[in-house]
Amino acid sequence: MDTVKQNQLTAQSPEHLYLRIARGIEQQIRDEVLRVGDKLPSIRTICREQGVSMSTATQAYFELESRSLIESRPQSGYYVSRSPRKQLAVPQTSQPSGEANPDNQDGIIQRVYSNINNKHVIRLSLGVPADELLPIAKLNKGLVQAMRELPASGTAYEEIQGNEKLRRQIAHWSFTWDGRLSDKDIVTTAGCMSALSFCLLALTQRGDTIAVESPVYFAVLQLAKSLGLHILELPTHPQTGVEMEAFQKALPNIKLAILVSNFNNPMGSCMPDEHKRQIVRWLQHYNIPLIEDDLYGDVYFSESRPKSCKTYDESGLVLWCGSVSKTLAPGYRVGWVAPGRFTEQITRMKLMHSVSSTTLTQEVIANFLENGRYENHLRKLRRTLHTNSLQYSRAIADYFPEGTRISQPQGGFFLWVELDRRMNTVELYNRALKHGISIAPGRMFTVQNQFDNCMRLSYGLPWNEKLDQALKTLGTLAKSI
Missing domain, CATH: 3.40.640.10 (Type I PLP-dependent aspartate aminotransferase-like (Major domain))
Incomplete structure (x- = not known):
């Protein structure tokens, strides 16, 4: 058997096939064809499109998982979990000094939450899921049922x-x-x-x-x-x-x-x-x-x-x-x-x-x-919020100033973002609000002289291009300050 034919056979062996598939997907992640938070094709789809066995396709995904590029979610599939090019550091452990800050914390909170129901503002400051993520129709039916069944209709x-x-x-x-x-x-x-x-x-x-x-x-x-x-x-x-x-x-x-x-x-x-x-x-x-x-x-x-x-x-x-x-x-x-x-x-x-x-x-x-x-509702909500958290993290890595740090939550609704120490996120809030974007400045979450350069962002809003653009605008404003 000549060398060319032997190399062709070797390239088609399962141990090389799974690496080839993994490298192809990794390259798409690097090129941002597949972005953080995107769902990958199912194992069966990979088998059909690549003409490989289930074990080969599974091994390719295992290889990508071992390098933390993708992650498996129960009853949902595989998702891009991070970019090999951009991985921001996590914020530092807080070190409260014990010194109270005379600034009016209540005033900041009142200003931020005065827009709690303003539909014209992208409320990255609000720590609840958007209406679209809630089973409102089912709850409405439940209200009717409760009024029928409770004594005095629930009064x-x-x-x-x-x-x-x-x-x-x-x-x-x-x-x-x-x-x-x-x-x-x-x-x-x-x-x-x-x-x-x-x-x-x-x-x-x-x-x-x-x-x-x-x-x-x-x-x-x-x-x-x-x-x-x-x-x-x-x-x-x-x-x-x-x-x-x-x-x-x-x-x-x-x-x-x-x-x-x-x-x-x-x-x-x-x-x-x-x-x-x-x-x-x-x-x-x-x-x-x-x-x-x-x-x-x-x-x-x-x-x-x-x-x-x-x-x-x-x-x-x-x-x-x-x-x-x-x-x-x-x-x-x-x-x-x-x-x-x-x-x-x-x-x-x-x-x-x-x-x-x-x-x-x-x-x-x-x-x-x-x-x-x-439980059925929670499964959907968890999947959406997890994907949102990854999308937010990717956008912040793309658009925010060098040196930005970001938390890596494994649940909940919030990202904690730490900017350069010279940054003041109350000022950033004031500028962002003029663009229809609301954030929660870090100063809201302490009675001490700290977190002026931090902010909380909620990923409880459905991810879309408008939200991506809002984070891009926020990053541009942060750079300008």
């Missing part, structure tokens, strides 16, 4: 602890993170912020110190300040959450802690399970409560839901808070708390401040959870 007061069916469904849903809850462990509230409010009202007094991540959701800061509490902001890593050494050191000096354990707002960090377990151990040792805001735990991009701190709670010190405001129906204001040993105090606070929760919306959400529609 009567609900029992103080909350709709029993809803509490039962929330307890059932907790099996996804090994929660081991029953309906008696749950108190329903008007959204997650209401749950956090009841917890702080029940467990703190004016002058107490509470520990939070830094940066932290601005509404937590506003609530704590309104109650006369001292806020201890702790160093936080953009991927693993609150720094463990700093947390342990703070424990003797605090009344309680508030943590967003899964896909923190605004950084997107997710605490490793071992960190959650250790934090609960420390809390038990010092007998300190933890208010766990687990609002984003169901919006994960991996194969399974991350655990919660409540998973490891054996002493009832973890008050686990949640809601459907970020996943299903923001305006329904349906939330809850599993208060552990503090159930009586939380129920009393709810009675004093709201009497009961909204009857109709609780019933609608309970029915939605009961028949499996929620």
Whole structure:
């Protein structure tokens, strides 16, 4: 056999075929024919188009996965996960100094959220899914059904602890993170912020110190300040959450802690399970409560839901808070708390401040959870948000100034973007708003002198060319400042 024929046969052998296919796809990614977030052809399509076996096509995708160029998503397929040319560094671990900033944080927040319902503004600042991503028609049918089935068509007061069916469904849903809850462990509230409010009202007094991540959701800061509490902001890593050494050191000096354990707002960090377990151990040792805001735990991009701190709670010190405001129906204001040993105090606070929760919306959400529609909706929402996060990251890498850093969330709704230290994102917000673009400046998420060069962007809007152009404009404005 001559050399040419032998080389031809060798080139067609399976071990070379899968590499050839992988190299072809990699080249398309490099040339941006396939861009970050794009869905790849199915394994069967590759087999048909390339004339190869299933094992060869699968091996080609495995090769690309091993180099982190693509990723597999359960029941969805393969997607481009990053560009081999552009990979931005993640933001640095925060280092709060303890020095308060006299700037008017409330003023910034009010300006940003004054456009919350302005349809003419691209609201990259708003941390909820767009209407197009919600099952509004099904919820509307649920409202009609609830009015037909409830006594007095849902106009009567609900029992103080909350709709029993809803509490039962929330307890059932907790099996996804090994929660081991029953309906008696749950108190329903008007959204997650209401749950956090009841917890702080029940467990703190004016002058107490509470520990939070830094940066932290601005509404937590506003609530704590309104109650006369001292806020201890702790160093936080953009991927693993609150720094463990700093947390342990703070424990003797605090009344309680508030943590967003899964896909923190605004950084997107997710605490490793071992960190959650250790934090609960420390809390038990010092007998300190933890208010766990687990609002984003169901919006994960991996194969399974991350655990919660409540998973490891054996002493009832973890008050686990949640809601459907970020996943299903923001305006329904349906939330809850599993208060552990503090159930009586939380129920009393709810009675004093709201009497009961909204009857109709609780019933609608309970029915939605009961028949499996929620999980089907979540699967679609997770796929969309994951793709959006990759598209945003690609656009930021393409359009923003050199040295930009960006978080790499594995769930939730937010990207945390860190620009050059000389940048002021409040100024960037003012300029961007003139172009119909709203962002959330980093200064909103702290009471200290930090994060002036940072911003939070929500990827809860459907990805399209208009959004890509908005990020390009934002990047151009950042370069001009």
